Amino acid sequence: MRLAQHMAIASDKVRAVAIEATEFPELSRAYQVMAVPKIVMNDRVQFEGALPEAQFLEAVVRAASGNGQS
């Protein structure tokens, strides 16, 4: 997802890992990937589907703050 990569460029604190789900079945199972795109941030905040920039950012901030309510 484009936003993740651009946020990684903008901030030293953000890493963006794009995972081809069918080639990494164990990882996909571990994160219960049922639909794509599925986004997981710090293993705490997760959601499916694309979000606009502002909402995506909110999720990043939530993940960084340790508040996992998604």
Next chain:
Amino acid sequence: MAILQTKDQEAVRKEFERLVGPVKFVVFSQELVAGELCRQNEQLMKEVAELSDKITVEVLNPAIDRERAEAYGVQDVPVTVIEGARDYGIRFLGIPAGYEFSNLIDSTIAVSRGEASLTEETKASLAALPAEVEIKVFSTPT
């Protein structure tokens, strides 16, 4: 046989006219773990790199180049690190095909330019993040 068709090569070559600084694809491959996937990923990255003289490819084996793998935080294969003036933390696990291919091209350009295409508000919020965030994005080629 080439993975990229001629029309794709032309389109990407045109996109790559926007490249500014050098980009390195650091490709982690391990024949014994995922031979076919690693071979295809290496081939794709080399074909993409051939479309601009600003892109180079380095192939590493995490079982041999352990320190490099550890430094990049790479445990799996195939994995590609898209590195520009520095390592921005961008990784592709698996072969970036389909939608992820356009993402690979976009990331390459953004890394080369060192520019994030985000609003100023977003950049300001990211600058104030209290902790590190790893964003995993699972997708499929179709």
